[in-house]
């Protein structure tokens with residue numbers, strides 16, 4: 001039952017040091033030099049980094065979209081995640097209008113139960129506000145451990161909610177300890193630009209990007225940030241892609257508002273020109289917000305380095321090129337939105353970030369694990385290596401070189417949007433609560449090994465907010 005990880009370089013968001021880790025009953029029992037425990041299985045981590053397991057706060061597994069369902073479900077999606085060094089995902093649970101929030105949660109529990117090889121939690125979509133929803137928000141926070149709520153400002157007529165819904169969600173979340181997340185794009189104007197493009201016969205994948213310009217992401221980001229300030233609430237902006245949006249987040253943060261931002265590996269290494277690939281291959285790169293002009297990559301790296309953006313999510317949302325993406329041949333609005341990134345999120349950030357000198361090793365851990373744990377109520381159970389924390393560990397070879405390819409990835413989807421990208425660094429073994437999920441690059445865990453994790457309310461991780469809420473009594 002006991003294990004000792006020996007001789008590795010332990011890396012957290014704050015420290016890097018040589019040490020051994022004693023694991024007992026799924027938890028980290030002790031950290032020290034030359035630990036000895038006769039009954040323990042010894043895992044040699046000589047020459048390897050030992051990271052806390054990655055936390056991906058943004059996935060869509062087994063999710064319906066545009067008349068189809070994502071190719072990867074909670075089994076195949078979490079297998080890919082585990083190979084890539086991620087031990088916890090937080091998935092988006094979609095709600096239906098006129099139905100209780102808990103109806104949607106039940107559905108997501110049914111999809112995921114017995115499927116996942118790593119731990120998982122849920123964010124809950126808020127698509128409308130009424131008496132029932134206002135009553136349920138504190139209940140799902142306190143009783144179901146679902147403490148973050150997503151409002152879509154885009155996808156008009158499908159997922160989009162109006163500003164009143166966003167504002168009331170912000171107010172209610174503030175009262176009850178929730179964190180509000182937004183997909184920030186101006187859906188009304190995008191709808192208009194899209195209809196106009198189609199009427200002009202502009203149907204190729206590139207028009208997906210051209211009808212969703214960065215100004216509309218910046219505008220929605222700024223609007224959400226200002227509504228958050230007015231509500232004195234807290235906001236997490238998912239998949240930030242461009243200068244216009246980064247500026248809005250930076251401005252809100254400089255004024256002291258609780259506004260946080262996430263970006264994704266795809267926006268750091270790909271750009272808008274990929275949507276112009278011939279033979280409809282541009283459809284492989286269709287998701288929202290779209291890929292941007294290349295100069296934005298440097299803007300995003302700088303925002304990560306300076307702390308204006310805090311986390312890296314994958315926005316995993318995979319659709320096969322053959323049979324799913326091609327639903328949009330002749331009409332870019334019918335291309336299912338999304339791409340497969342859960343497996344490579346961790347490695348791409350290490351390779352492009354740490355290896356290329358853009359961020360430090362500790363910043364890397366902060367972005368792929370610790371910050372998400374803190375913001376989403378998982379810390380210190382997850383997101384760090386400390387006595388008492390879950391023994392979710394990644395033993396990582398920092399010098400191994402490989403080329404990303406659909407031939408070798410472990411997801412079910414039929415293509416990789418990062419095909420051919422050379423990366424340095426690869427997880428060798430991955431432990432979840434002290435048990436191997438990946439051992440020497442082989443999957444050894446069964447579906448159902450991963451458990452649903454109830455998360456803590458937002459203010460519990462913010463001493464000032466907690467103090468303030470106690471004072472208000």
Ligand SMILES: [Zn+2]
Nearest residue numbers: 058060315317
């Ligand atoms: Zn998403």
